[in-house]
Amino acid sequence: MTKKTDTATFEETLAELESIVDEMENGDLPLNKALEKFERGIALSRQGQKSLETAEQKVQILLNEQGEETLQSLPESEQP
Template sequence: MIVTDKPSSPSFEESLAELESIVNDMENGDLPLNEALEKFERGISLSRLSQQSLERAQQKVQILLKENGEESLADFSEPDAPDAP
């Protein structure tokens, strides 16, 4: 059995779920200052990890597009939504 000292990073989805939980806890305003600071620090760390995951995914997409003869990513635009009543 191989044991590593480095814990694995959470997946993008796990990071987002934990960030959402942290935001909910902090919005309640019932946390002691030290715990609020710890959660804030964890939130910053998760935010950075998530940003890095998104950047890696974008790089992969750009590589795949280049392999298929596309030059760059195009801006995504939502189709016009029908007017709500």
């Protein structure tokens, strides 16, 4: 289940990352395979973060076009 991170959607990236986490938590991987999965997971994590940042920028642009205020962080009690 290897996809290029630059062409995968956010949902595909997240699904692959979750799959890797499941495989690694199982603990049955040889060291070299676990390292490969870890490296892939890091790449997927970076791609997911980039996708989220891009989405946030687009939302900010749309808010600015509508004369809305900037994005605000959720109160700590509402954060996941």
